Amino acid sequence: MLPPSPPRLSPHPSNAASRRQVPDGSGYSHDEDASGGGAGHADAGASGSGRGREAAITSIGQASWALADAYVAEDEALLRARDRAREAGLRPVTPTAGSVLRLLAASVGAKAVAEIGTGTGVSGIHLLNGMRPDGVLTTVDTEPEYQQAARQAFRASGFAVNRARLIPGPALDVLPRLADSGYDLVFCDADRLEVLEYLAESLRLLRPGGLVVFAGVLANGRTVGTGPQPTEVLRLRELLREVHESDVLVPSLLPVGDGLLCAAKR
Numbered sequence: 001m002l003p004p005s006p007p008r009l010s011p012h013p014s015n016a017a018s019r020r021q022v023p024d025g026s027g028y029s030h031d032e033d034a035s036g037g038g039a040g041h042a043d044a045g046a047s048g049s050g051r052g053r054e055a056a057i058t059s060i061g062q063a064s065w066a067l068a069d070a071y072v073a074e075d076e077a078l079l080r081a082r083d084r085a086r087e088a089g090l091r092p093v094t095p096t097a098g099s100v101l102r103l104l105a106a107s108v109g110a111k112a113v114a115e116i117g118t119g120t121g122v123s124g125i126h127l128l129n130g131m132r133p134d135g136v137l138t139t140v141d142t143e144p145e146y147q148q149a150a151r152q153a154f155r156a157s158g159f160a161v162n163r164a165r166l167i168p169g170p171a172l173d174v175l176p177r178l179a180d181s182g183y184d185l186v187f188c189d190a191d192r193l194e195v196l197e198y199l200a201e202s203l204r205l206l207r208p209g210g211l212v213v214f215a216g217v218l219a220n221g222r223t224v225g226t227g228p229q230p231t232e233v234l235r236l237r238e239l240l241r242e243v244h245e246s247d248v249l250v251p252s253l254l255p256v257g258d259g260l261l262c263a264a265k266r
């Protein structure tokens with residue numbers, strides 16, 4: 001059965017597509033051109049055949065993902081930050097992934113969160129929304145102009161200036177300066193080639209019971225793809241293996257957005 005169409009939950013016009021966007025589990029990342037026929041395109045005329053059944057399932061999947069993203073109801077400040085990310089060619093977390101970050105931050109009662117990859121502040125706002133009212137987000141990015149946009153977005157969302165510490169610079173230079181066991185949650189969303197180093201740093205930064213979260217671990221399906229893959233995909237596979245085999249981590253791989261790998265530190 002198709003999920004109910006939610007008139008009050010329909011995506012904001014700036015999320016809904018001027019381009020046609022296919023919610024296929026990678027949220028807003030997957031654009032389809034106006035001629036249709038993309039990988040996730042439902043073929044209503046083919047019902048009854050195997051292909052038709054598959055198309056119907058895909059269509060239900062798309063509707064479900066659209067509902068999940070729309071359910072979050074992002075406010076104006078978040079939508080503006082999202083627009084700025086799009087203009088900058090960045091790929092922020094999807095609304096659903098953002099809501100998971102908010103949930104996780106709230107679940108651990110996060111007072112201190114470290115974020116690698118500020119972007120224009122989309123994930124940062126979701127994290128701040130879940131953190132304790134006196135919590136501080138420490139967020140690192142190589143690009144000062146993205147951080148300036150994020151600073152404005154945090155202000156527009158109503159967060160006091162002292163709720164966010166924005167540190168410009170390469171993550172692997174900045175992270176060693178952050179305190180051991182000083183963080184409740186570490187969110188990694190920067191350079192996929194460095195994910196193994198981010199994991200090592202996260203284990204040092206997290207208190208016992210803290211959470212580490214990696215965005216984009218499915219790499220648009222390439223992580224499970226066959227054939228030769230770029231180095232960043234090989235790194236992501238190593239990350240998945242390392243987290244899975246770790247004695248100190250309790251992991252879960254959520255097929256949300258482009259894949260959220262979450263793990264609690266024992």
Ligand SMILES: C[S@@+](CC[C@H](N)C(=O)[O-])C[C@H]1O[C@@H](n2cnc3c(N)ncnc32)[C@H](O)[C@@H]1O
Pocket residue numbers: 085090091092093116117118119120121122123124140141142143146169170171172189190191194
């Ligand atoms: C996908 S965007 C982050 C999006 C953001 N988390 C959000 O959801 O709004 C990745 C960001 O990582 C930053 N970045 C890339 N390599 C980095 C590095 N080595 N150290 C710190 N930041 C880096 C980029 O400048 C970019 O802003």
